[in-house]
Amino acid sequence: MATYHKSNMLTDTPLSFCPGCTHGIAHKLIAEVLQELGQQGNVIGVAPVGCSVFAYKFFNCDMQEAAHGRAPAVATGIKRVHPDKVVFSYQGDGDLASIGLAEIMHAGLRGENITVVFINNAIYGMTGGQMAPTSLIGQKTTTSPFGRTVERQGNPIRMCEMLASQDGPAYLERVMLTDYANVLKAKRAIKKAFEYQIAGKGFSMVECLSTCPTNWHMTPVQACQHIKDNMTKIYPLGVFKDVGGAK
Amino acid sequence: MAKKLFKGNEALGEAAVLGGCRFFFGYPITPQTELSEYLSWRLYDVGGTFIQSESEVSAINMVYGAAGAGARALTSSSSPGISLKQEGISYIACAELPCVIVNMMRSGPGLGGIMPSQADYSQATKGGGHGDYRMLVYGPSTIQEAVDIMYNAFDKAEQYRIPVMILGDGMLGQLMEPVEFPPLKQMPDPSTKEWATTGTHYGKDRRIVNSLYIVASENEAVNIKLQAKYDLLRKNEVMCEEYMCEDADIIITAYGTVARICKSAVKALREKGIKTGLIRPITLFPFPTEVFHKYANSDKTKKFVTIELSTGQYNEDVLLSVMGKKPVEFYCRMGGSVMTVEEIVNKVKEVY
Numbered sequence A: 001m002a003t004y005h006k007s008n009m010l011t012d013t014p015l016s017f018c019p020g021c022t023h024g025i026a027h028k029l030i031a032e033v034l035q036e037l038g039q040q041g042n043v044i045g046v047a048p049v050g051c052s053v054f055a056y057k058f059f060n061c062d063m064q065e066a067a068h069g070r071a072p073a074v075a076t077g078i079k080r081v082h083p084d085k086v087v088f089s090y091q092g093d094g095d096l097a098s099i100g101l102a103e104i105m106h107a108g109l110r111g112e113n114i115t116v117v118f119i120n121n122a123i124y125g126m127t128g129g130q131m132a133p134t135s136l137i138g139q140k141t142t143t144s145p146f147g148r149t150v151e152r153q154g155n156p157i158r159m160c161e162m163l164a165s166q167d168g169p170a171y172l173e174r175v176m177l178t179d180y181a182n183v184l185k186a187k188r189a190i191k192k193a194f195e196y197q198i199a200g201k202g203f204s205m206v207e208c209l210s211t212c213p214t215n216w217h218m219t220p221v222q223a224c225q226h227i228k229d230n231m232t233k234i235y236p237l238g239v240f241k242d243v244g245g246a247k
Numbered sequence B: 001m002a003k004k005l006f007k008g009n010e011a012l013g014e015a016a017v018l019g020g021c022r023f024f025f026g027y028p029i030t031p032q033t034e035l036s037e038y039l040s041w042r043l044y045d046v047g048g049t050f051i052q053s054e055s056e057v058s059a060i061n062m063v064y065g066a067a068g069a070g071a072r073a074l075t076s077s078s079s080p081g082i083s084l085k086q087e088g089i090s091y092i093a094c095a096e097l098p099c100v101i102v103n104m105m106r107s108g109p110g111l112g113g114i115m116p117s118q119a120d121y122s123q124a125t126k127g128g129g130h131g132d133y134r135m136l137v138y139g140p141s142t143i144q145e146a147v148d149i150m151y152n153a154f155d156k157a158e159q160y161r162i163p164v165m166i167l168g169d170g171m172l173g174q175l176m177e178p179v180e181f182p183p184l185k186q187m188p189d190p191s192t193k194e195w196a197t198t199g200t201h202y203g204k205d206r207r208i209v210n211s212l213y214i215v216a217s218e219n220e221a222v223n224i225k226l227q228a229k230y231d232l233l234r235k236n237e238v239m240c241e242e243y244m245c246e247d248a249d250i251i252i253t254a255y256g257t258v259a260r261i262c263k264s265a266v267k268a269l270r271e272k273g274i275k276t277g278l279i280r281p282i283t284l285f286p287f288p289t290e291v292f293h294k295y296a297n298s299d300k301t302k303k304f305v306t307i308e309l310s311t312g313q314y315n316e317d318v319l320l321s322v323m324g325k326k327p328v329e330f331y332c333r334m335g336g337s338v339m340t341v342e343e344i345v346n347k348v349k350e351v352y
């Protein structure tokens, strides 16, 4: 009989996320993929500033905690010192798409051989639900209390599309962490991203549409439905760049 | 070894390589750009890595990553760029990572100008970014001294696990002087860095580079540990030149390139029969407080005269060290203007 085992790439520290938050699923997928790829003892991760700031407590590998938005620069420094190690960063949308936009773009343009797992929950979770660069038009947040409008707050940012328009990135995919089938797809995407890094193909990023039931003021089920009904309209799923070649 | 004629910025680059630097991350800015230009080819001779980053913010965070991964990493910039690096330097200080940062100061505030200035003194010596931290800060006055300091800077950074800053100005960076370079340093075994994230650890051996301490008591313990380290620096790392101070009635004090102008003034004043000396701190943090104590408590010393290219930032440390025991006179230029020997001579004659 098959039994479920927690991945050996996760520590025993209990995750600190809210109930129904899909940050935890993303953690689990990364850990499982790294284990399946036999990478234990070969990984350095970079934690961001955001709800996943404690990622360094959860991943069972060497970890560095970066300043807000700077994880791709930190990962660059690490990867250049240890090119034979698997280096990944884990970042939220405020971290990656707002304050750290320059860092992610230039890591992509350099084709930096790292993997980025990008959690797009269209909100600033950690600081209590402020507007993110990815917040949807009409979305109410604590700093867009009347709902985001183009006139007042500008347009949501599409990171996969933006990076895909440039040379440098090797693999870019957007997935959602809403249900079993999509979680499996997400896992395949994350696996492929790491495989590309191990094969030395360069920069890979998987954008995960992720829930924040707490700051969206929704139940976990409503939150998953919101991703399917609304977020995917602005952030369509799919592969945006694939230089191919890895198995 | 024969002396070679070298520009300050390039000499610092060469000394970094000889001292074991293998990674450089930086963004161009006058008057330090020659340092990165030099390393953009020189590092490849020794199997190193050079990245021109997208900004100073990125550069310092690349240093954080590389230093945390166990490498000897350098970044250099000038005042506005150093301002951008402050958040990263604060993280590096708290995470106790060794690295070297060069600031070839230019005049400010704002975009200011590219001429020599010492107006980043307080930023460099009191921390600079947020939180209670210090760097080991050197203020060399000649290219040879800058080379010798840079050559050992990574050893000091690793010994104390702190950021080391070499604080110069456009004059030091752009000047050409004959220098003697030490031999290529044997690198210490990187595996002795039992804190570095090299990727091979898991389970309880895991290494974490971090500056987050949510629990106040834990964060206080970190601060106490950092302060103990700074006390060690105060005890062991002070460097200072005392020039003709023994019989001096008047003691001029200055650091960096300004101290060279002051040295000429000391000679000129002595020719006029005014017994003058010079205290020249080489480390700006830790500050050579005890040297000042010695002369402040001596009956011989009548007065101190502080000379600097900022409006009393350096003089604040002088005043704290003299502790009101003797008068301290002050003369400065600002905004990229540099005083002449004659101006210093006149100032001393005026207060004598």
Ligand SMILES: Cc1ncc(C[n+]2csc(CCOP(=O)(O)OP(=O)(O)O)c2C)c(N)n1
Pocket (backbone or CB within 6 Å): A049, A050, A051, A052, A068, A091, A092, A093, A094, A095, A096, A119, A121, A123, A124, A125, A126, A127, A132
């Ligand atoms: C320089 C800096 N600015 C602001 C903050 C405050 N801050 C912490 S987390 C965060 C937003 C994080 O949002 P996101 O990246 O979307 O991650 P989430 O919490 O939603 O997972 C902000 C603004 C900070 N820590 N540092």
Ligand code: SF4
Pocket (backbone or CB within 6 Å): A016, A017, A018, A020, A021, A022, A023, A051, A121, A125, A126, A211, A212, A213, A214, A215
């Ligand atoms: S605040 Fe939102 S993103 Fe953060 S842990 Fe809670 S649900 Fe997840």
